[in-house]
Amino acid sequence: MRTAFFSALLALALSQSPHVVSAAGLEGPMGSFQRLQDTVQGWVPKVRPSVVAILTGDGTASGVIISEEGLILTAAHVAETPGREMQVVLDDGSQVIATTLGLDKTTDAALMQMKDRQKKWPTVKVSRRVIEAQPGEWCFALGHPGGFDKRRGVVLRVGRIVKQTANSLQTDCVLMGGDSGGPLFNLAGEVIGIHSLIYEQRDENMHVSMAPFLRSWEDMKSNHVIHTWGTGSGGYLGVATAANAGGALEVLEVLADSPSAKAGLITGDVILSLNGELMTDQPQFSTAVRLHAPGDQILLRVRNHEVEREVKVTLGRQPKEQEE
Secondary structure, three states: OHHHHHHHHHHHHHHHOOOOOOOOOOOHHHHHHHHHHHHHHHHHHHHHHHEEEEEOOOOEEEEEEOOOOOEEEEEHHHHOOOOOEEEEEOOOOOEEEEEEEEEEOOOOEEEEEEOOOOOOOOOOEEOOOHHHOOOOOEEEEEEOOOOOOOOOOOEEEEEEEEEEOOOEEEEOOOOOOOOOOOEEEOOOOEEEEEEEEOOOOOOOEEEEEHHHHHHOHHHHHOOOEEEOOOOOOOEEOOEEEEEOOOOOEEEEEEOOOOHHHHHOOOOOOEEEEEOOEEOOOHHHHHHHHHOOOOOOEEEEEEEEOOEEEEEEEEOEEOOOOEEO
8 A cells, every 4th residue: 555655646746747857966765756757757748649538338448549540459348349339539539430359358458440540640659578567667557537538638647567477467556447448658658558457446456468469469450359268378278267256266168178178177166276376366377377388287276156176187288269
C-alpha cells in the first residue's frame, strides 16, 4: 500500500504541475522523483493522442493506436469477438468506427482496426524487448476510467512493475473500470502492456505483456481467435483454465486425447498446486507449465466437489495453437 500511496501522490503532482522543475542540483530520493516526473511529463503529451476510449455497448473501455493506418491494441474481453464494429473516441472527443480483428482469449490480447485507413492516425511505439520489463521498474498507465471525459482527458497513473510472467505484467498502478484495454508504458515511451485484470484492491493489477501480441501478430490480424491451452514452448498439457467466480483456477475444458485427458483431469477440477507450488492464477499456471519439456512428468493437486486428489501428467509435444 505504501508504494500505491506514493504512486498516487506522484500522479497527483504530475497532473497538477503545468511547469517542469529541473532535477539539476537535487540529490537523493527527491532528485530521483524529480527526474521521474520530468521523464513522465515529457512523454505524456506525446503519447496521449494515441490513447482512445472504446464504447462497448454496455460500458466503456480503452485502447491505444500503434500504426498510422489505425491499428489498435486492446484487451480480448473488450473486443469479445472478431468483426464487431465499435465506436472509438479520440483524445479531442471526436468519434470514429473501428472493427475488432483477432484475439487471444487465454492471454486477453486483441487487435482492432480503424475503418479509415487513409488518414494518418497518431501512434505510439510498441516495445519488442519483452524480457527487459523487470520487477521494480517504473512505468505509467493511461486510460479512461469511468468513461471518456473531454474536460478531464486521459488519466495518468505512475507505479512500478511488481511481477512478470511469460504473458503478463503485474503493477501497482491504480486502475479502475474503463481502463481495460488501455496502455502501460515504460519510461522510454513504449507500450509494454495492455490493462487486463483490475483487482478490487486496485493497487495490484494485471496487464497483458507484448509477448502474446508479438507471438500471434499475423494470426490476430487475420481475424483468428487463439486459444493457448495452458501450454508452453515445450510441454503440452491440453487444458483451458480460468479463474472461477470464487477466484480459484478451474479447468474449463480438457482436450480429447491430450496428456491431461489421459491422466484423468476433468472439467470442473480446481487446480491447487503444480509440483507443490500453489497456483493462484492462469498466467502463473501457464508459466509453471512452460518450465517443463515434453516427456516431463508434473504432479497436480486438484479439488472437485471438496474432494482433493493428485494427478500425475506426462507432458506431450505442443501442437500448433488452436484456432476458431
